[in-house]
Amino acid sequence: MLPPGDDWSLVDVGESDTTVYRRGEVFAKCCGPSGVAELAAERDRVEWLAGTGIPGARVVDWLESSSDGACLLTSAVAGVPGGALPPSSYERAMRGFGVVLRELHALTDCPFERPLASVIDVAADVVRRDAVNPDFLTDEWRLLKPSELLDQVVAESPYVESVLEPVVCHGDACLPNVFFDPQTLEVTGLIDLGRLGISDRYTDLALAAIQLHDEWSADPAPFFEAYGLSEPDSRRLEFFRLLDPLTWG
Ligand SMILES: Nc1ncnc2c1ncn2[C@@H]1O[C@H](COP(=O)(O)OP(=O)(O)OP(=O)(O)O)[C@@H](O)[C@H]1O
Ligand SMILES: [Mg+2]
Incomplete structure (x- = not known):
């Protein structure tokens, strides 16, 4: 339309x-x-x-x-998308990003759910249709078949379920979907909310951290500090990092 x-x-x-x-x-x-x-x-x-x-x-x-x-x-949300900020802004913007995710994840009474099992079902469907976009995979992951990547996700999911921390997640917390005030570097708005819903907090943390690393070549420590997490769970960061690219297609 x-x-x-x-x-x-x-x-x-x-x-x-x-x-x-x-x-x-x-x-x-x-x-x-x-x-x-x-x-x-x-x-x-x-x-x-x-x-x-x-x-x-x-x-x-x-x-x-x-x-x-x-x-x-x-x-229109004011400000500029995270992807358009200059390097001199990265440190403060990472803090703004951490703060807004902390606040989002603290919300209650959200009517939308995004259970892990349903996300894995979506990934299984994308893999079955052979629709995984190789551009979203790392060089290391591209050495494996998408079905083998899915097997890794499925094998690791009992661990993730055992430590699950359900909160209100954005669901696609990448830099183009987060807008910043270019002066204060506070977040002016979150957009692209199709996947917003209750899911493990690492759904957002994994995507945010890998974006800061890949797009900004930044150590995400200030992001995690502003979020309020001193020792992120690397197993869950890895898990959601791998799951996400299997869900588009
Ligand atoms: N309300 C808004 N305020 C400011 N910019 C917006 C708004 N809605 C969309 N945009 C701009 O349009 C772009 C695409 O919008 P959005 O991310 O919602 O679409 P999409 O189809 O999910 O795209 P993608 O798959 O590229 O994420 C955004 O990255 C942003 O630059
Ligand atoms: Mg978008």
Whole structure:
């Protein structure tokens, strides 16, 4: 579906068959008929987060048609995405990122769940369809078959279940989805909330930490310090790092 009216400029064609447009202070995330349920789920999460005090966008409008699909219109989040910050900002931005995840993870009464078993089911489906994107894998992982990577995840999951710490997670806590005030380096908003829900806190910590390492070549220590974790569990960092790339496709 296209957003209503003229003057929209194309921003991004996303991983999950959605297209994002901008017009002034409004973003439109649009999908075809097969994507409506997923986009409606994102709309509900944007609405929920807006009532919590954690910064994010507001839902401006929702348009749906049975033949064309849907469009989610949201308010533009101020600031710049994490991926666009200069290196001189990294240290303070890591702290801002740690603080906002600590606050998000402290929220209660979230109606959305993302149980580990369901995420592993998604990964199993992506692997079965041979749809794993090799660009998301490390050189080391690319030496193995996706089914072998999935076997590793399944083998490690009893450990993760045994220490599970369910909190409200963003679910795709990568730098382009976190906006910062370029002066204060506090977080101005979280976007792309399709996977927000209750899951183990390391869902977010693993993705955030690997992004800081890969994109910023940064030691994530200030991030973990601001989050309030002195000794991160490396087994869970590894686990969620490997699980995530198997869930897209
Ligand atoms: N409300 C918003 N405020 C500011 N920027 C936004 C907003 N919504 C979307 N964007 C911009 O559009 C880009 C794509 O949006 P979003 O991440 O929601 O889409 P996506 O389809 O999930 O994309 P991807 O798969 O690349 O993550 C974002 O990275 C961001 O730059
Ligand atoms: Mg995104």
